[in-house]
Amino acid sequence: xxxxxxxxxxxxxxxxxxxxxxxxxxxxxxxxxxxxxxxxxxxxxxxxxxxxxxxxxxxxxxxxxxxxxxxxxxxxxxxxxxxxxxxxxxxxxxxxxxxxxxxxxxxxxxxxxxxxxxxxxxxxxxxxxxxxxxxxxxxxxxxxxxxxxxxxxxxxxxxxxxxxxxxxxxxxxxxxxxxxxxxxxxxxxxxxxxxxxxxxxxxxxxxxxxxxxxxxxxxxxxxxxxxxxxxxxxxxxxxxxxxxxxxxxxxxxxxxxxxxxxxxxxxxxxxxxxxxxxxxxxxxxxxxxxxxxxxxxxxxxxxxxxxxxxxxxxx
Numbered sequence: 001x002x003x004x005x006x007x008x009x010x011x012x013x014x015x016x017x018x019x020x021x022x023x024x025x026x027x028x029x030x031x032x033x034x035x036x037x038x039x040x041x042x043x044x045x046x047x048x049x050x051x052x053x054x055x056x057x058x059x060x061x062x063x064x065x066x067x068x069x070x071x072x073x074x075x076x077x078x079x080x081x082x083x084x085x086x087x088x089x090x091x092x093x094x095x096x097x098x099x100x101x102x103x104x105x106x107x108x109x110x111x112x113x114x115x116x117x118x119x120x121x122x123x124x125x126x127x128x129x130x131x132x133x134x135x136x137x138x139x140x141x142x143x144x145x146x147x148x149x150x151x152x153x154x155x156x157x158x159x160x161x162x163x164x165x166x167x168x169x170x171x172x173x174x175x176x177x178x179x180x181x182x183x184x185x186x187x188x189x190x191x192x193x194x195x196x197x198x199x200x201x202x203x204x205x206x207x208x209x210x211x212x213x214x215x216x217x218x219x220x221x222x223x224x225x226x227x228x229x230x231x232x233x234x235x236x237x238x239x240x241x242x243x244x245x246x247x248x249x250x251x252x253x254x255x256x257x258x259x260x261x262x263x264x265x266x267x268x269x270x271x272x273x274x275x276x277x278x279x280x281x282x283x284x285x286x287x288x289x290x291x292x293x294x295x296x297x298x299x300x301x302x303x304x305x306x307x308x309x310x311x312x313x314x315x
Contacts, residue, residue, distance in 0.1 A: 129289025135255035222247035231256035239270025
């Protein structure tokens with residue numbers, strides 16, 4: 001008999017790792033033949049050496065995911081187990097067709113596949129993950145698909161304007177010049193799927209709207225696909241304001257990276273707060289993307305891991 005002990009210093013983290021009524025631990029023990037128990041803020045694992053090592057690796061990876069996202073969904077637990085024990089299913093090919101351009105957008109990882117599936121099946125989706133995982137690009141592609149299929153009448157792309165820690169009023173130029181740098185990533189994704197004239201015409205017709213978060217106050221958006229990007233830089237109050245803009249027939253996708261919060265010190269992120277508040281609401285889905293879901297240049301994945309390792313050593 002082999003044993004291992006994993007210390008969990010934070011009681012809240014321990015509860016999240018266990019899952020509701022210990023569902024995450026039960027999922028692990030059903031897939032890997034080990035005994036798992038908790039006491040004194042620690043997780044104890046016993047069984048054959050190989051199985052204990054596998055279960056330990058699963059829990060360590062889940063701890064890392066929890067640190068990024070603040071919540072573990074059952075699908076991520078199952079996916080992590082499959083990856084560790086070596087029987088992960090092949091990536092599901094989930095495509096988004098954008099008519100008129102012969103442009104096909106396809107999930108390239110299991111995490112991205114879960115993300116697109118969640119967008120299609122739920123009206124409110126939160127996606128948290130590191131840079132390069134396609135959080136924004138896939139959401140914009142799904143929005144364009146919905147518009148072309150006429151299941152919605154309007155696309156609204158939203159971003160908080162706080163990345164550089166500057167007030168818009170101190171930036172040069174007119175209003176468009178002030179907000180353009182903040183909204184550029186959304187426009188870039190949009191123009192990769194539609195040609196320039198299409199984007200310009202639909203923006204002039206108010207079918208596509210790209211605006212800073214502050215301009216959402218007081219509105220109600222019906223039959224719209226609404227995307228909030230860089231949501232980690234919203235406050236709790238701003239997130240509540242944004243989510244309550246959702247009207248009849250609308251779909252909302254919120255994305256962000258919980259490791260890149262640019263809010264003032266001691267200001268709680270509306271993204272991580274909302275994930276915890278909304279997790280039991282019907283129609284809500286939360287998807288966590290990981291380093292393995294990064295689809296930019298190979299070096300981006302290595303860069304993210306290097307920064308994570310540095311951060312862990314400081315704790």
